[in-house]
Amino acid sequence: MNARSRWLMISVGLGILLNPLNSSMISVAIARLQKVYQLDFTEVSWIIFSFYIASAIAQPVMGKASDLFGRRKIFLTGLVVAFVASLLAPLSPTFGWLIVFRIVQSIGTSMMVAVGMAIVRIHITEKQATALSVMSIFLSGAAAIGPFIGGVLIQWWDWSAIFLVNIPFVVTSFVLAWRMIPKDEPPTSVTSQMSFRKWCDLIDATGILLFIVGLVALLVGLLSAKSSGHVSLGPVIIGLIGLFALGAFVRHELKAASPFIPLRTFAKYPEMTWVNIEFMLVNVLYYSLFFGLPSYLQMVRHVSESHTGILMLSLGLCSLIVSPLAGRWIDKSGPGPALLTSGILMTLGAVWMVTMNPTSPVISVCVSLAAFGVGNGLNNVGMQVALFKSSPKEMIGVASGVFMTSRYLGTILSSLLLGIIMGGKFSAGGFRLLGVILSVIAMSLVCMSWRHRNSRQLEES
Incomplete structure (x- = not known):
């Protein structure tokens, strides 16, 4: 494996590790965030929900988007999005704003995970299995040491450090990726002329919307009922809306030509x-x-x-x-x-x-x-x-x-x-x-x- 291939692996690895690193570092920050924003555990758990819901949606969508816009562009754009989110999250005036930046961070890091392995598979042909195993180490290793890094940073600095620590990784990855990842091939006539409606059909925008509304409404209904300590009309209505949306999601996925979650496969x-x-x-x-x-x-x-x-x-x-x-x-x-x-x-x-x-x-x-x-x-x-x-x-x-x-x-x-x-x-x-x-x-x-x-x-x- 030549030097350029090694630097390409490093540039991609530094980008894809950000998703598991940020999903794991937050585990040590939950107690501190409860104190800072005066929240109960039910409310602060949305810092976890938001990241994983966004990742579950963004990764497959961005994988499809890379076929249209190019993997290099998606990867570099993801680094920029992650940089902005990591810079603004510590400035969040309220917990709601922190959730917003956490979602943006999840989308940005998911963009890199969605195309990182594909970039390595396409552009490194020599010892490809070794290269892919190294990428897996970046992913699993970041998840493993995330709580330790988060604990040390929060102990000696503050919760904001778990966002700011991303910036050196992002900058280094961007500089290396800009130089090492080959430029994308021009899109084919089919993808370049794809209309917005066809793109929405390709990613199953309707299914994604029903999935988000159903899952979030159901979570809000269940957690609201728990935090209030009794069953009231509001949480019940919200929970029923969630169940209805998820039912509509299942029905839509069974008929969709390109479903977000291929339920027909399960059957x-x-x-x-x-x-x-x-x-x-x-x-x-x-x-x-x-x-x-x-x-x-x-x-x-x-x-x-x-x-x-x-x-x-x-x-x-x-x-x-x-x-x-x-x-x-x-x-x-x-x-x-x-x-x-x-x-x-x-x-x-x-x-x-x-x-x-x-x-x-x-x-x-x-x-x-x-x-x-x-x-x-x-x-x-x-x-x-x-x-x-x-x-x-x-x-x-x-x-x-x-x-x-x-x-x-x-x-x-x-x-x-x-x-x-x-x-x-x-x-x-x-x-x-x-x-x-x-x-x-x-x-x-x-x-x-x-x-x-x-x-x-x-x-x-």
């Missing part, structure tokens, strides 16, 4: 559907701990942000270290044993959460984190292999897109679960209840993995 390939359901539940488990534990440590046990970041580092590092080892194991034994082991580990980690109290030794926290981290590392590889085995070759692209959507939906559901359980304030009792619920989910995953393993063995015999 056609039930095995692939089960893999995505399991993956969604895995992310509910992982991110409930990922976003819940930092607030528990800071608000219940009064652990500093930097020490919280250090503890959370064990979660990401366990996932990062186990993933390549899981790949070798799965190559030999298939995904079944790894997924079953993952479910058992996450069950043990969730049960261990139930036993924790404000005076439990730090080692108790580390045991739960290690169990979830190793389980997540096994799942990251095992679920992808299971997905490819359950998907026809001609559907791999669509299946991968749906797989990422399942990840985002799981993350959003984890935040909703935390908001409903914790309500206004994080407590030791709420954390134990969270552990009970996660234990049930994890045991359900074990049962699903066992059932699928036995059914595959019967098919092979």
